[in-house]
Amino acid sequence: MDADTADVYREGKVVRCPDGNGDIITLKDTENINGIVPFDRIGEISRNFCKFPLRKDDIFLTAFVRSGTHVVWEITTMLTKNMTELTDLPKQESMIELMTDEALESLPSPRVLNNHFPNWLYPKEALTKNKFIHVIRNPKDALVSYYHMAQGLKNFNYSGTWSGYFEFVMARQNTGLKPIDYNDWPSNVLPWYNLSKTNQNIVNVFFEDLVENPVPQIKRIAEHIGFPKDQDTYEQIAKATSFKAVRQNKRVKGLNLQYNTPTSQPWKDGSPGIYRKGKVGDWKNHFTVAQNERFDALYRQWTLNTDICVRFEI
Template identity: 35%
Template sequence: MTTKENETSSKSDQPSFPKEINGLPVEIDYDGAGRPFPSVSVDDKKFSLGIIKTMVPGGNIVQHVQTIRNIIARDDDVLICTYPKSGTHWIWEIVSMLRKRKAEYDPRIKETAMLEFLSKDQMEAMESPRNLNTHFPLRMLPKDLLEKKRKIIHVMRNPKDVAVSLYHHFKSLKIGEGSVYPGTFSEYLSLFYSLDMGAKGGWNKYVTDFEKFAKDNPDYPILPLYFEDIKEDPKREITKVAKFLDVPYTEEFITAVAERCDFENLKKAHQEIKDDYITRKVAHDGKQFMYRKGIVGDWKNWFTVAQNELFDETFERWMSGSELKFKFSL
């Protein structure tokens, strides 16, 4: 978290950053070692400069957010919404198989249907049905899609495992010759609190905004799922998705999809079948980094006792009043 102590101690050796990006002021958060982490805020969502430079089409985050908001929805669009590192590749592959009615891997990667990566022309050129996916929060979703009540699948994951997975994600992403984030996990936790658990709108606001939206719009077709539930009983959860999408199925088909979408099988398919030109391009070592462990409870290998206690206190405070129930182990 940003503190006056961190800010003071880091100014002498702080790298120079532009004062603004796309007309937005650059904000500086600091990790536990006083290392600066620059970002800009759009609608109270922070975007790191490293992510903007490596992933946003054209590098203009303001323009791209507006492009996404103005996407024209199609009748058969389905949108998968997840906070980063919450099982997006997993559920996208499941949805792709279910809608094709074949337990076969799509040679494309889910980034080819991800709103954050695509220009307006690319999105319009996509064949139907579109299995779109995004990490953008509810308030940034396409207005037309929401107004026309296109189906949304929202997958959630416990924030401790999200924090660990995000740390490794940032370590793997490159900016220039280095990583988007070069520090240790303990140092990174301060950033997770300020960037991803912060009052301005991080993980906690992402999941609770969807929770409130579902309560306020009971007739909207939105399916909430938990990463941990899919891991615990994939066939049960895949069946939920099939019913939600009105896809005819048999027990044999659901079993085949569950087997093909087992984490290790997905990881192997990603390496041997997928044309992963996008993530290899932005990887620090040139290798795929989207599939790491895919387990529940890996946070126990990273959090100290003191860090876990502080995280629990923060989690309880941010989730006060929410009815969402997260599993931190299986």
């Protein structure tokens, strides 16, 4: 096992990093995405994604991790299938990072394909011909959600505290070390946001807006992807895709813990699984005053040259 940076060790693609309190988080590195990612096939996929076999009606759903793609995927799938009830399939079966090319090819059109890739990784043809839904969530809530996911997934092998995890994230930001996952919030979110200003194929959906008033956001998505509905349908979809409804529905159907096979169980016993809270402002239950001040200063640096405006509470 070779030392990578101070207290960070590698063994092949496995990277073991201590958090701010010394608790170890286990991750996997890849050469093509500037970050450490939890999926086994990400290196292979990122190398070959420029050759991804596109269909003209493919719809791509993209976001920084833990930003609300599960609910938006349900909304988009219901719109394309003319449904007002949740599908029996889990989002993961349309997730590019998890599924094989053969599995993705077997999906019927129009495919709603989701991933967390930065925009530079996409085939140029996709960015000019296909529709994109870019979900943006405030980075404080996304970070808290990722912390709980890291605690819950077996492959992270992590049981650290919030304070340790926060220091781990801040240290990586401040020292220029590789971030945790899929670049980091600014280098993933901001290029998508900026590109959307000149590329009409991209629509930005803010998670906070969706939680506060879902019907107008569902209508925006529907019109963007070319599947407009009537007002009653939008309202039915909004009711069916509330976070509480999605979580309950998927748990009843045994899909909350499913990743890519019915028998896989990536979550630790007692974990809430992929659907935890889905709320705006849960960061206030985790950040101390001092942590919040430090993160606000970092956020101001991130957004110094952009007009993006995310809401940290509603």
